[in-house]
Amino acid sequence: MAGTMFKLVVILAEPEIADRIVDDVKRLGARGYSRYEGYSEWRRGRGPDDAPGPHDFAGPHARIETVVRSEVAQAILDHLAVTYFEHYAVFAYLADATIARRDRYV
Amino acid sequence: MAGTMFKLVVILAEPEIADRIVDDVKRLGARGYSRYEGYSEWRRGRGPDDAPGPHDFAGPHARIETVVRSEVAQAILDHLAVTYFEHYAVFAYLADATIARRDRYV
Amino acid sequence: MAGTMFKLVVILAEPEIADRIVDDVKRLGARGYSRYEGYSEWRRGRGPDDAPGPHDFAGPHARIETVVRSEVAQAILDHLAVTYFEHYAVFAYLADATIARRDRYV
Numbered sequence: 001m002a003g004t005m006f007k008l009v010v011i012l013a014e015p016e017i018a019d020r021i022v023d024d025v026k027r028l029g030a031r032g033y034s035r036y037e038g039y040s041e042w043r044r045g046r047g048p049d050d051a052p053g054p055h056d057f058a059g060p061h062a063r064i065e066t067v068v069r070s071e072v073a074q075a076i077l078d079h080l081a082v083t084y085f086e087h088y089a090v091f092a093y094l095a096d097a098t099i100a101r102r103d104r105y106v
Numbered sequence: 107m108a109g110t111m112f113k114l115v116v117i118l119a120e121p122e123i124a125d126r127i128v129d130d131v132k133r134l135g136a137r138g139y140s141r142y143e144g145y146s147e148w149r150r151g152r153g154p155d156d157a158p159g160p161h162d163f164a165g166p167h168a169r170i171e172t173v174v175r176s177e178v179a180q181a182i183l184d185h186l187a188v189t190y191f192e193h194y195a196v197f198a199y200l201a202d203a204t205i206a207r208r209d210r211y212v
Numbered sequence: 213m214a215g216t217m218f219k220l221v222v223i224l225a226e227p228e229i230a231d232r233i234v235d236d237v238k239r240l241g242a243r244g245y246s247r248y249e250g251y252s253e254w255r256r257g258r259g260p261d262d263a264p265g266p267h268d269f270a271g272p273h274a275r276i277e278t279v280v281r282s283e284v285a286q287a288i289l290d291h292l293a294v295t296y297f298e299h300y301a302v303f304a305y306l307a308d309a310t311i312a313r314r315d316r317y318v
Contacts, residue, residue: 006305008307010203012140022240031254031255032252032253032254032255032269032303033253033254034224034250034251034252034273034275035250035251035252036142036248036249036250036251036275037142038140038141038142039140039141039142040138040139040140040141040263040290041138041139042137042138042139043137043138044290057138061140062229063140063142066304067303077206080206080208081262085206087158091138091173091201092205092206093112093114093173093204093205093206094186094200094203094204094205094206095114095202095203095307096203096308097222097307098305098306098307099303099304099306100289100292100293100297100304100305100306107242116309117248142248143248144246144247144248145246145247145248146245146246146247147243147244147245148243148244149243149244163244167246168245169248183312186312187312191312197244197279197311198311198312199218199220199279199309199310199311199312200309200310200311200312201220201307201308201310202308211307
């Protein structure tokens with residue numbers, strides 16, 4: 001395939017921290033991002049009875065996506081974890097993505 | 107990468123069965139899901155002339171996503187196939203996803 | 213997993229060319245697509261100072277997704293690159309996707 005391997009980073013976050021996360025993503029090296037609105041529910045209660053915990057979430061969320069080099073993806077995840085995971089509802093995952101590079105064609 | 111391999115399950119479904127599918131996804135083991143609204147068209151007519159069939163679809167859809175362990179992903183796909191594929195417009199796919207686990211950081 | 217490997221193609225494009233891209237995607241072999249609305253920013257300035265260039269973009273975009281065979285995915289990317297990359301804000305990437313095939317179940 002004509003393309004280069006990158007990482008897709010998908011971040012679901014409660015709306016009040018979405019703008020901060022966009023700023024973080026740009027500052028950590030992303031050349032772009034996209035943003036969508038959705039609804040989500042998740043629970044993170046852990047313990048003997050898997051009881052609902054303080055990090056459970058149900059409501060509208062911002063979905064922020066960016067496609068970046070692997071090091072940038074890891075830096076974003078580390079930053080999110082250290083900065084937000086304790087006190088905010090933030091969920092993030094990575095997937096492999098092959099991008100169509102403009103400079104391969106024009 | 108600091109993360110654990112999971113499966114992203116993406117389900118596109120006609121809106122009237124979206125709530126049922128969310129219930130299915132939670133009952134089958136997902137700890138969370140997210141939901142978006144979109145528009146889609148697809149055709150599944152098969153035969154010598156690839157004629158449009160009864161499962162063709164064009165209209166608004168609900169997009170339901172969840173990130174789960176591989177066994178849960180397979181259980182969700184099997185359930186969708188057996189329960190909905192015959193009579194409803196439902197499309198689903200899986201992709202690998204590496205999640206940022208809160209318990210790795212805090 | 214009960215499924216077949218396909219390619220997910222994700223295209224982010226400025227809204228005015230979204231309908232054309234949907235037509236392209238269908239003509240190039242996709243049996244379906246889905247479409248969402250979002251907001252995005254990206255910059256593609258390149259040069260010694262990485263200065264903002266004419267292809268920078270900030271605003272609403274259409275997100276067009278399709279899951280297709282690998283050859284169709286490559287044909288779509290090649291077509292997008294040749295047709296739009298020079299004059300429009302279009303970003304595209306591929307990821308592996310395993311689909312739940314109806315004909316495996318019914």
